Amino acid sequence: MGITSGANDRLRFSCLGEQSMTTDNRPLLTFRVRVGHHEFRLKARDAAEAILLARRQLGRELPRLYDLIRNLAATHFQVEHAA
Numbered sequence: 001m002g003i004t005s006g007a008n009d010r011l012r013f014s015c016l017g018e019q020s021m022t023t024d025n026r027p028l029l030t031f032r033v034r035v036g037h038h039e040f041r042l043k044a045r046d047a048a049e050a051i052l053l054a055r056r057q058l059g060r061e062l063p064r065l066y067d068l069i070r071n072l073a074a075t076h077f078q079v080e081h082a083a
Contacts, residue, residue, distance in 0.1 A: 031080065
């Protein structure tokens with residue numbers, strides 16, 4: 001019974017993963033994101049994604065400050081649409 005149950009669980013989890021896959025067809029927009037003296041020009045679908053990408057880029061540029069960057073509130077990021 002334990003073996004059958006495990007196989008069913010794996011099958012159920014693999015099916016759940018397939019059902020939750022979605023594609024995001026929204027167009028990419030250009031954003032200018034500033035935090036402190038750093039400014040990034042990024043392509044993202046919305047402001048939240050632009051902040052996420054800016055965090056990643058800032059973390060790559062300043063790896064010793066990664067914990068601080070990760071914990072920054074979104075209000076510290078100034079996000080504007082760029083032309």
